[in-house]
Amino acid sequence: MNNYTIVRQEHLNHYGFLFGGAMLKWVDEFAWLVASRDFPGCPLVTVGMDRISFRQPVANGSILRFHILPEKQGATSIRYVVDVYADEPGGREEKEVFSTTVTFVHVDAQGHKQPLPRSGPLRSLDDSA
Numbered sequence: 001m002n003n004y005t006i007v008r009q010e011h012l013n014h015y016g017f018l019f020g021g022a023m024l025k026w027v028d029e030f031a032w033l034v035a036s037r038d039f040p041g042c043p044l045v046t047v048g049m050d051r052i053s054f055r056q057p058v059a060n061g062s063i064l065r066f067h068i069l070p071e072k073q074g075a076t077s078i079r080y081v082v083d084v085y086a087d088e089p090g091g092r093e094e095k096e097v098f099s100t101t102v103t104f105v106h107v108d109a110q111g112h113k114q115p116l117p118r119s120g121p122l123r124s125l126d127d128s129a
């Protein structure tokens with residue numbers, strides 16, 4: 001499944017490129033949205049981000065595409081792979097600029113972990129077809 005956003009002035013660091021923290025915020029939010037659509041009615045919290053790799057600096061005005069797919073479901077958790085591609089202003093080709101995995105845990109109203117439905121993340125798999 002894909003989500004998109006644009007890099008603006010307020011997302012830049014003091015070198016004039018995208019601030020890494022802005023990227024991490026988008027990744028957490030967009031992956032959470034995909035996971036929440038995959039498991040309707042299941043409150044999910046982020047438990048970990050791994051294999052974080054900032055591959056290329058990202059210029060102001062770039063259009064970012066967040067490609068998010070489920071990788072592994074456990075008893076209470078689900079891990080997604082997130083690959084981010086950037087289309088520079090005026091550019092004709094996307095390049096991969098970032099990748100990570102994000103894991104979410106299903107919790108109850110008290111914040112205690114709960115089993116995840118075994119139906120799996122069907123919605124994002126359908127959307128990626």
Ligand SMILES: CC(=O)SCCNC(=O)CCNC(=O)[C@H](O)C(C)(C)COP(=O)(O)OP(=O)(O)OC[C@H]1O[C@@H](n2cnc3c(N)ncnc32)[C@H](O)[C@@H]1OP(=O)(O)O
Nearest residue numbers: 032044045046047048074075076077103105107111112113
């Ligand atoms: C969308 C957001 O931004 S939410 C805000 C940020 N997140 C939070 O505030 C969550 C804070 N953390 C917590 O409340 C707790 O740690 C919980 C509820 C997530 C986990 O509770 P615990 O009882 O410690 O769970 P436990 O250690 O047994 O792990 C639960 C599952 O997460 C997995 N897990 C735990 N830590 C990690 C990690 N660092 N990375 C990946 N997976 C992890 C475990 O393997 C387990 O998976 P499984 O049940 O599918 O086999």
